Amino acid sequence: MGGDHAPKSVLDGARLASERHPDVRFLLFGDEARLAPLLEGRPKLAAVAEIRHAPAQVSADEKPRQALRRGRNTSMRLAIDAVAAGEANGIVSGGNTGALMAISKVVLRTLPGIDRPAIASVFPALDGQSVVLDLGANIECDANNLVQFAVMGAAFARTVLGKSRPTVGLLNVGEEELKGNDTVRLAAQMLRDVELPLEFRGFIEGDDLFKGTTDVMVTDGFTGNVALKAAEGSAKLYSQHLRGAFEQSLLSRLGYLLARSSLNAMRERVDPRTHNGGVFLGLNGISVKSHGGADETGFAAAIGVAADMARDRLTDRIIEDYRRFGGPREASEQSAASGT
Amino acid sequence: MGGDHAPKSVLDGARLASERHPDVRFLLFGDEARLAPLLEGRPKLAAVAEIRHAPAQVSADEKPRQALRRGRNTSMRLAIDAVAAGEANGIVSGGNTGALMAISKVVLRTLPGIDRPAIASVFPALDGQSVVLDLGANIECDANNLVQFAVMGAAFARTVLGKSRPTVGLLNVGEEELKGNDTVRLAAQMLRDVELPLEFRGFIEGDDLFKGTTDVMVTDGFTGNVALKAAEGSAKLYSQHLRGAFEQSLLSRLGYLLARSSLNAMRERVDPRTHNGGVFLGLNGISVKSHGGADETGFAAAIGVAADMARDRLTDRIIEDYRRFGGPREASEQSAASGT
Numbered sequence: 001m002g003g004d005h006a007p008k009s010v011l012d013g014a015r016l017a018s019e020r021h022p023d024v025r026f027l028l029f030g031d032e033a034r035l036a037p038l039l040e041g042r043p044k045l046a047a048v049a050e051i052r053h054a055p056a057q058v059s060a061d062e063k064p065r066q067a068l069r070r071g072r073n074t075s076m077r078l079a080i081d082a083v084a085a086g087e088a089n090g091i092v093s094g095g096n097t098g099a100l101m102a103i104s105k106v107v108l109r110t111l112p113g114i115d116r117p118a119i120a121s122v123f124p125a126l127d128g129q130s131v132v133l134d135l136g137a138n139i140e141c142d143a144n145n146l147v148q149f150a151v152m153g154a155a156f157a158r159t160v161l162g163k164s165r166p167t168v169g170l171l172n173v174g175e176e177e178l179k180g181n182d183t184v185r186l187a188a189q190m191l192r193d194v195e196l197p198l199e200f201r202g203f204i205e206g207d208d209l210f211k212g213t214t215d216v217m218v219t220d221g222f223t224g225n226v227a228l229k230a231a232e233g234s235a236k237l238y239s240q241h242l243r244g245a246f247e248q249s250l251l252s253r254l255g256y257l258l259a260r261s262s263l264n265a266m267r268e269r270v271d272p273r274t275h276n277g278g279v280f281l282g283l284n285g286i287s288v289k290s291h292g293g294a295d296e297t298g299f300a301a302a303i304g305v306a307a308d309m310a311r312d313r314l315t316d317r318i319i320e321d322y323r324r325f326g327g328p329r330e331a332s333e334q335s336a337a338s339g340t
Numbered sequence: 341m342g343g344d345h346a347p348k349s350v351l352d353g354a355r356l357a358s359e360r361h362p363d364v365r366f367l368l369f370g371d372e373a374r375l376a377p378l379l380e381g382r383p384k385l386a387a388v389a390e391i392r393h394a395p396a397q398v399s400a401d402e403k404p405r406q407a408l409r410r411g412r413n414t415s416m417r418l419a420i421d422a423v424a425a426g427e428a429n430g431i432v433s434g435g436n437t438g439a440l441m442a443i444s445k446v447v448l449r450t451l452p453g454i455d456r457p458a459i460a461s462v463f464p465a466l467d468g469q470s471v472v473l474d475l476g477a478n479i480e481c482d483a484n485n486l487v488q489f490a491v492m493g494a495a496f497a498r499t500v501l502g503k504s505r506p507t508v509g510l511l512n513v514g515e516e517e518l519k520g521n522d523t524v525r526l527a528a529q530m531l532r533d534v535e536l537p538l539e540f541r542g543f544i545e546g547d548d549l550f551k552g553t554t555d556v557m558v559t560d561g562f563t564g565n566v567a568l569k570a571a572e573g574s575a576k577l578y579s580q581h582l583r584g585a586f587e588q589s590l591l592s593r594l595g596y597l598l599a600r601s602s603l604n605a606m607r608e609r610v611d612p613r614t615h616n617g618g619v620f621l622g623l624n625g626i627s628v629k630s631h632g633g634a635d636e637t638g639f640a641a642a643i644g645v646a647a648d649m650a651r652d653r654l655t656d657r658i659i660e661d662y663r664r665f666g667g668p669r670e671a672s673e674q675s676a677a678s679g680t
Contacts (some may be wrong), residue, residue, distance in 0.1 A: 061516040122462065126580050136513050139521050173476050173565040177399040181479050181562065206569025210577040223566050225513040226559070230567035231574035238552040238578045240466050245599065245606035252602035259586060259595030266585035339543025 001030040001057040001075045002095020002259035004293045011038045013290075013299025015045040020136050020300070027088055029054045029075040036170055054078045058095055060292065064102035065160075072084075073252035076100060081214060083285045089310035090286030097289055099190045101280065113317055116147045117282035119221070119289060121228070125212030127217045131157045131166075132209060132217045135278050136225035143186035146170065146218055150191055152281040153216035155318040159179045161215055165197065169214035171223060179203060183220075192333035239267075243264065279305060286310055341397040341415045343371040350434060351378045353630075353639025355385040355493035360640070367428055369394045369415040394418045398435055400533070400632065404442035416440060420447045423625045430626030430651035432642050437629055441477045441620065448625035451659055457622035458480075458489045459561070459629060460496055465552030471497045471506075471517045471547060472557045475618050476565035483526035486510065486558055490531055492621040493556035494538035495658040500648075504556050505537065509544030511567075519543060521527045523560075547611020579607075619645060622657065626650055 001007055014026050028035055039046045043154055054075035058067040076095055082088040084107045094099050110117055120133035131153045138145060142263035151166045157166035170188050172180040191200040201214050206227055209217060246256040280287040286309050290302035347370055354366050366389035367373055375391045395416035399406040416435055422428040424447045433440050445627035450457055471493045476484060490508045497506035510528050512520040531540040541554050546567055549557060586596040603661055620627040626649045630642035
């Protein structure tokens with residue numbers, strides 16, 4: 001029921017995802033009276049989907065605590081309960097991010113050693129991709145949180161990017177060691193001093209987000225959210241100017257027609273909707289947040305991310321990685337004990 | 341002497357700016373031994389420029405306090421002193437932002453009612469432009485700072501955008517009133533409650549930065565700096581993908597040739613280098629920071645901004661605006677006294 005165009009965009013997204021991932025089955029949580037006719041009109045989806053009626057829904061402007069207090073009534077809560085019960089392998093929602101995070105955290109619980117889960121997403125670069133987190137789950141973060149994000153992001157990058165020892169950068173206003181606020185400076189010191197299953201490369205800047213400078217890029221949720229949306233806004237402006245340029249003259253229109261197929265292929269590659277899907281890392285279960293404004297393409301991409309994570313048993317892998325290497329605190333104690 | 345390609349990029353930028361602004365004269369502060377041969381090779385610039393030898397320079401990784409302690413030795417300090425003495429109408433520097441801000445603040449002093457100056461820049465949107473601040477001067481900001489940024493940004497927008505009552509938005513992770521951290525929520529409350537010479541439109545998000553949603557967009561310097569660079573990185577990635585698309589086939593190459601002149605005109609419009617130039621608002625004098633990585637086009641744009649500000653007597657206008665309406669505190673008292 002969550003997202004600007006829900007529930008239609010959600011069902012259309014599920015139908016699209018179903019074509020790409022024929023092994024995926026759907027539990028649709030929401031108002032049965034609204035969902036049933038939509039599902040009837042999509043017979044292929046109906047064959048692999050089941051409606052679970054939820055009498056209430058979390059609204060976009062509801063406070064996380066308020067959403068939590070409403071108990072097991074809401075579609076969001078019932079869907080997360082299904083993940084906790086092992087009935088579903090993961091949840092995908094386009095709804096209230098704060099509520100999704102709060103309920104996921106309470107119901108699924110955080111992994112051992114993790115104080116706060118984070119939202120991660122895979123950003124495109126010219127030659128490769130990077131995992132960026134946190135994209136909005138934690139508005140205020142201390143240095144410990146940032147270090148935990150680095151460890152979780154590295155585990156995620158090992159799986160999704162296939163890097164055995166991912167490089168990690170910490171987002172700041174400059175690359176020099178003395179730049180930034182106390183929080184990022186302390187986090188950088190911890191990442192330098194403590195032995196972790198990652199290669200810390202120091203501070204990176206906003207433009208590095210799309211350069212693939214490091215495999216993992218760590219920031220607090222306020223900065224990450226604004227940076228992501230600023231980048232989307234800038235790309236959109238660029239593409240609108242481009243459209244305008246092609247419409248400027250007869251020659252440029254003809255030029256567009258000739259280059260159209262290459263341009264469409266490019267548009268697909270840079271389309272933020274194909275990269276849609278924020279992953280909550282640090283939970284005992286798969287919980288994926290789709291962009292609230294996503295259309296069916298975006299929602300299908302988010303479902304695809306969840307399906308890939310489930311197939312790869314990503315949560316188990318993160319737990320294993322985290323256990324094998326210990327959290328930053330354990331690693332810190334080990335390194336202190338061994339005198340290094 | 342400041343910036344990645346200084347002093348050559350600075351002199352080439354001055355030469356370019358001199359062609360566009362024939363009324364502008366230059367005082368070039370730096371190492372005379374390095375500047376003199378460069379200036380000799382640019383006779384047209386030499387006719388309107390004068391070298392002022394500075395025995396030292398502020399380095400990129402120097403702490404602001406350290407730079408301040410070096411006294412009147414550095415090119416940056418001597419240039420700012422010239423502004424304070426009325427010898428120059430403004431300073432343009434591509435050097436260390438923190439040092440430029442610290443020295444400008446100490447030498448030029450802040451305007452009455454302003455605790456901290458901010459870096460503002462004009463962002464392009466499809467139909468119009470917006471003033472965005474702070475872009476990196478103040479890494480940590482409280483609600484009062486954000487309110488002052490709103491007032492200064494509105495004064496700047498009245499001059500550069502010609503709006504009599506600029507609209508102002510506060511950057512956040514969502515538009516709903518309860519989103520964000522305590523600082524932005526308190527600042528929003530102050531902007532709503534206090535009578536100011538602006539129209540507060542509430543919270544805006546990262547993608548609004550390039551939509552022209554409001555005339556002025558306010559944020560702290562950490563978020564603003566990262567968002568600006570993230571947007572630049574995203575636009576650069578888009579343009580690289582575009583180049584790749586045109587090179588993909590014979591047809592697309594032909595298409596590019598036909599559309600080339602329209603595309604070049606567009607590139608000029610979206611080129612961040614033509615929008616280069618961050619303005620320090622809130623000081624008794626004009627101080628403009630050019631992007632450290634700027635080439636001559638970028639540096640010339642920054643000089644152009646300073647020249648326009650000087651011609652418009654912008655600092656006087658901000659003082660007048662600020663006096664006429666009072667600072668937020670005075671306005672608050674007025675509104676309390678008048679019982680509204």
